[in-house]
Amino acid sequence: MFRKGDAGIMIKTLLRKLRYMLFRRKTDESVDSGVMHDTGHPAPQGINGLLDAEIAFLFDDAGSVVLTVNAAFDDVPAWIEGDPSTGTVYIVQMGGATARLKVKLPPKEMERWTKIKRIALVTNAENGEKLMHYIAFTLQTRA
Numbered sequence: 001m002f003r004k005g006d007a008g009i010m011i012k013t014l015l016r017k018l019r020y021m022l023f024r025r026k027t028d029e030s031v032d033s034g035v036m037h038d039t040g041h042p043a044p045q046g047i048n049g050l051l052d053a054e055i056a057f058l059f060d061d062a063g064s065v066v067l068t069v070n071a072a073f074d075d076v077p078a079w080i081e082g083d084p085s086t087g088t089v090y091i092v093q094m095g096g097a098t099a100r101l102k103v104k105l106p107p108k109e110m111e112r113w114t115k116i117k118r119i120a121l122v123t124n125a126e127n128g129e130k131l132m133h134y135i136a137f138t139l140q141t142r143a
Contacts, residue, residue, distance in 0.1 A: 046075030046097025055103045059112070065119045065137070069101070072124040079136040080119050084110055091121070113139055 053071035067080065067089075075093035082089050087104035105113055116137045125131040 046093040046095045047071070047073060047091075047099040048097045049100060051091070051099040051101055053102075055101050057103065063112075063115060065116055066122060067119050068122040070124060072126055073099075077121055077123070077133050077135055079138060080121065081138050081140060082113055083140045084113070085140075 051069070051071060053069055055070070056068045058066040058068070069091070073091075073093060075095045075097055077091050078094045079092050080089065081092055082105050084105065087107065089101040089103055089105060091099045091101065093099070116139075118134055119137045121133045121135055123131050123133070
C-alpha cells in the first residue's frame with residue numbers, strides 16, 4: 001500500500017504534469033498581440049437626445065428599483081445617470097449615446113435616489129419581447 005507521505009508526492013507530480021500539459025506551447029505557435037482589426041461591422045448608433053417613450057419607475061420597500069422603458073435600444077445600455085439639479089434621468093449606452101428620459105426625479109425622493117446603486121432596466125427587444133438589464137445607477141454631483 002501507500003505510506004502517509006506518498007499521497008502528497010503523487011498529487012504534486014500529477015499537478016506538475018497537468019501544468020506542463022496546459023502551459024506548453026509549440027514552437028511554431030505565435031500569439032498576435034497587435035491591435036484588433038476592423039471586422040467591418042459598424043458600431044450601433046444608439047439613441048441620442050430626448051427619448052419619446054412610455055416610462056415608469058417601480059419601487060419596493062427593500063430598496064429595489066425597476067425602470068421600464070417602452071423602447072428598443074440598438075446599443076446596449078451601460079448605466080443610468082440622474083442629475084439632481086435638473087431632475088433629469090439619462091440612459092448612457094455602450095457606444096457613447098445618451099438618451100434623456102421624459103420623466104423627472106422627484107425632489108422629495110432625493111434621499112432615496114442617493115441610496116440606489118443598481119436599477120433593473122426593462123426595455124423592448126427587437127422581437128417584441130421584454131429584455132432586462134441590471135445596471136448601475138449614478139447620481140451626478142457638482143463641485
